[in-house]
Amino acid sequence: MTAPLSGSAGLSLADPVPLLGFHHVGMTFPDGTVALEDVSFEVRAGEFVTVVGPSGCGKSTLLRIASGLTNATGGSVSVDRASIGYVFQDATLLPWRTVQANVELLAELHGVAKAERTRKADDAIAQVGLDGHAGKFPKQLSGGMRMRASLARSLVLDPSVFLFDEPFGALDEITRERLNDQLLDLFVAKRFAALFITHSIYEAVFLSTRVLVMSARPGRIVGDFTIPFDYPRSPDLRFDAHFSELTGHVSAALRGAHA
Amino acid sequence: MTAVAPSELDRPGDAAIAAEAVPAPVTTVPRRRRPLTALWPMPVGFALIVGMWYLLSARLEPSRRFLLPWPHDVVTNGFLNGEAMGEILASGWLTTKLAIFGLLVSIIMGGAVGVLMYRFKWYERMTFPYLVALQAVPILAISPLLQIAFGYGFFAKSVVCIIISFFPIPTNLLLGMKSVDRGMLDLFDLHGASWTTKLRKLALPNALPSLFAAFRISAGLSVIGAIVGEQFFQKGDPGLGQRLTQYRTLIEYERLYACLIMSSLLGIVVFVFFGWLSNRVLRSWHESAQH
Numbered sequence: 001m002t003a004p005l006s007g008s009a010g011l012s013l014a015d016p017v018p019l020l021g022f023h024h025v026g027m028t029f030p031d032g033t034v035a036l037e038d039v040s041f042e043v044r045a046g047e048f049v050t051v052v053g054p055s056g057c058g059k060s061t062l063l064r065i066a067s068g069l070t071n072a073t074g075g076s077v078s079v080d081r082a083s084i085g086y087v088f089q090d091a092t093l094l095p096w097r098t099v100q101a102n103v104e105l106l107a108e109l110h111g112v113a114k115a116e117r118t119r120k121a122d123d124a125i126a127q128v129g130l131d132g133h134a135g136k137f138p139k140q141l142s143g144g145m146r147m148r149a150s151l152a153r154s155l156v157l158d159p160s161v162f163l164f165d166e167p168f169g170a171l172d173e174i175t176r177e178r179l180n181d182q183l184l185d186l187f188v189a190k191r192f193a194a195l196f197i198t199h200s201i202y203e204a205v206f207l208s209t210r211v212l213v214m215s216a217r218p219g220r221i222v223g224d225f226t227i228p229f230d231y232p233r234s235p236d237l238r239f240d241a242h243f244s245e246l247t248g249h250v251s252a253a254l255r256g257a258h259a
Numbered sequence: 260m261t262a263v264a265p266s267e268l269d270r271p272g273d274a275a276i277a278a279e280a281v282p283a284p285v286t287t288v289p290r291r292r293r294p295l296t297a298l299w300p301m302p303v304g305f306a307l308i309v310g311m312w313y314l315l316s317a318r319l320e321p322s323r324r325f326l327l328p329w330p331h332d333v334v335t336n337g338f339l340n341g342e343a344m345g346e347i348l349a350s351g352w353l354t355t356k357l358a359i360f361g362l363l364v365s366i367i368m369g370g371a372v373g374v375l376m377y378r379f380k381w382y383e384r385m386t387f388p389y390l391v392a393l394q395a396v397p398i399l400a401i402s403p404l405l406q407i408a409f410g411y412g413f414f415a416k417s418v419v420c421i422i423i424s425f426f427p428i429p430t431n432l433l434l435g436m437k438s439v440d441r442g443m444l445d446l447f448d449l450h451g452a453s454w455t456t457k458l459r460k461l462a463l464p465n466a467l468p469s470l471f472a473a474f475r476i477s478a479g480l481s482v483i484g485a486i487v488g489e490q491f492f493q494k495g496d497p498g499l500g501q502r503l504t505q506y507r508t509l510i511e512y513e514r515l516y517a518c519l520i521m522s523s524l525l526g527i528v529v530f531v532f533f534g535w536l537s538n539r540v541l542r543s544w545h546e547s548a549q550h
Contacts, residue, residue, distance in 0.1 A: 069445055086449055092442040096464045096544045105460075109450040137544045 018042035019079065019161050019193040020066060026074030027061055034218035035061045038075070041212060041221065043193040045160060050196040050204040052254060053214030059197045060089075061219075063163045066195065085159030085192075087167045091146035093138040093153075099125065100134040103152045110157065117156070124152040127186065144175035148182070155186070164196040168203070180206055181235055188231045201250050206238060211250055215257040223253030328513050337517025347502060347518050351525060354498035357413065358478075358485035358529070361420030365477055368421075369428025376429065377436045377462060378454070394426040402491045412495060416488035423484030424477040431473035435466025468545050471537035478529040486522055499525070 020043040027036040035058035043049045051059050064070035068081050093102045103124055107117035125134050128148040138146055147167055154162070168176045180203060187194060187207075198204050204211045205227055213223030227246060229237060237243055309330055316327045328336075337343055372390075376383035398419060409415035439461055447457050489500020497505065499522050506515035541547060 067449055069449065084449070086446070088442045088445070090440070090442050092440060092446055094443065094461070094464070096467070106446075106450055108460075109447070109452050109456065139544060139546065 016044065018044050019083075020195060021078040022062070022066070022075070023078070024075035025062075025065060025072045025077060027058065027065065027070070028073045036065075036072070037218040037220050039219065039221055040075075041224075043161070043195050045193050046191040047210065048187060048194040048196065048208045049210045049212060050198060050208040051212045051214055052198060052201060052204045052250065053219065053257060054216045054254070055199070057214045057216050057257075058219030059214060060165050063165050063195065063197060066161075066163055079161060083160045085154035085157065085162045087150060087154050087162065087164045089166045089169060091138070091143075091150040093146055093149055095138050098135050098137055099130060099141070099149045099152075102138070102149055103134075103156060106153060107156050120156045121152070124155040125149075127155060128152045128182065142175075143171055144179060147171065147179060151183070151186075158190075160192050162192050162194045162196075164194065166197050166199065169199060176200075176203065177235065177238075183207065184231065184233055201247050201254065202238065205243060205247050205250060206233065213250060213253040213257055222257050223250065225250055225253075325510060325512050328516065333513045333516045333520075336513035337520075340514075343514045343517065347499070347514070347521050350497050350499050350502045350518075351521050353496055354482070354485050354489065354500065354522075355525060357416055357420060357488065357498060358481040358525070361417045361484055361488075362424055362478055362481040362529075364417065364421050365424045365428055365481065366474070369425055369473075369477075370432060373429035373432030373436070374458070376433050377458075383433070390426060390429060393422060396422070398422060398487060406492065411492040415492045416485065416498075419488030419491060420481050420484035423487065424481035427473040427476045427480070428470075431469040432466050435469035436462040438469075439465045468537075468541055468547050471533065471541065475530055475533040475537065478533050479526050482522070482526040482529060 022039050022041055025036055025039045026034075028034050039062065041049065051062060053059050061070060063086070065072045066077055066079060067084055067086050093099075094105065097105070100118075100121055103121040104117045107120055112120070122134075125131060128151050130145060130148055130152060133141065133145065133149075138149070141149065150167070168179050171179065184207060194207075196204070196207060205225075208227050211223075211225045211227060212221050213225075214220065215222045225246065229243070312327070312330050316324060316329050319327060337347075372386060376386060402419070405415055405418055409418055436458075443461060444457070447461055452460070485498065486500040486503070489498040490504055493501050493504065499518060502518050503515060503522075506512070506518060537547075
């Protein structure tokens with residue numbers, strides 16, 4: 001799944017075979033808390049699915065289940081775990097490694113030869129626009145740059161399924177929007193399957209082909225919106241009337257979810 | 260604060276140090292420069308202590324002044340007396356070797372215990388109470404036992420040194436390894452990293468700052484341990500511990516004070532050395548460095 005779909009970038013070319021599928025997934029923690037209930041949806045290559053929901057509704061649990069970090073207590077997940085890229089809420093860069101060495105980490109864990117992983121890391125660092133910062137340590141970077149380094153790290157293995165756990169939640173508005181634009185550039189270039197978690201309705205609508213709204217505990221999918229805008233999306237889309245209308249709908253569904 | 264006064268950057272050497280120390284994207288005033296005006300507390304503190312010493316000596320009756328001789332007498336009869344200084348330096352070297360040996364054993368054994376406690380929860384539960392007990396044991400009380408078990412030699416002395424300097428190594432190492440960020444562990448797990456890979460690439464580097472803090476504490480303790488050990492077990496070539504006892508018995512109090520000062524200097528040297536080493540190793544990435 002590494003080759004980008006050639007030809008038109010239209011959404012209709014999304015691969016018919018889902019790369020990630022949740023089938024009636026449920027999650028009950030040992031203390032009896034029901035985090036997820038009967039969650040089913042699929043993500044195909046070239047699809048960008050975002051889940052929004054109130055805090056503590058089990059959104060992050062969804063990603064942990066998809067990646068295998070946590071086992072679901074009900075239902076099943078279909079995904080090729082070897083092709084997953086996971087971007088965490090925090091950049092989780094190793095502070096004793098330079099950006100270059102951090103970006104090489106996953107390739108290193110998979111036993112990729114030094115020359116090869118240096119080349120891949122160089123590419124990834126360039127893709128996220130961190131050229132010239134490869135020799136720096138995480139503490140010398142701003143929050144946004146750290147997040148980009150984290151993104152570069154997950155790009156090195158060229159995953160076909162990306163899981164994003166509120167990656168830009170801690171960033172300021174301006175940095176967040178810039179990173180959203182950059183992420184969409186990567187998405188258009190690579191056409192991976194993306195499952196994105198966020199608190200921000202604007203971010204969700206701006207990034208996605210589809211937005212799912214999750215209810216408060218137990219987490220269930222209570223809203224499902226298709227976002228029809230073509231890629232590449234201009235930053236000005238955020239001021240489009242149709243965009244506002246969609247965010248309004250999602251927002252209304254989310255208010256219902258809180259109740 | 261982006262402005263830097265030109266005078267501060269006049270000397271190119273200083274500017275280079277400053278630039279290396281503060282590579283952050285933000286322009287910052289150089290932090291590592293210590294202006295001369297910040298150095299005054301050290302000599303003033305020294306002068307106060309010497310002054311107090313003189314005062315106390317002056318208050319003693321002349322017949323009892325040998326208990327706290329004048330500082331200048333300690334300098335002339337202790338430090339500047341070739342024979343006395345030769346003795347003290349030779350003993351200092353013996354004590355240094357003993358302390359280094361004890362510290363090395365503590366680091367190697369303590370490191371192993373720390374890693375085992377990290378690996379096996381049951382081992383931690385089994386061992387930790389005894390580490391605390393070891394730390395709390397009154398060394399004076401068990402010295403007769405040590406003597407029966409190990410005799411009077413180098414080994415017996417180093418056992419005292421190890422008992423005193425051991426505790427901080429495994430406990431700080433364990434704390435450092437356990438404080439690895441949850442997300443980083445998830446990342447390594449996601450990519451199927453083995454336990455040894457996680458140890459080498461994650462837990463141990465993460466523990467370096469607290470391990471260096473432990474080295475500093477243990478190094479100081481190992482000097483104390485070496486001297487205490489020498490005082491218990493007087494046999495063999497005399498180290499600082501034996502000299503202290505000897506000078507006291509012979510009422511050579513000027514030499515005794517010179518010897519005491521050398522002992523604390525030794526402690527200070529190892530403390531500063533490990534501080535310097537820690538800074539060198541951690542400088543590039545850890546917040547604790549450079550301050």
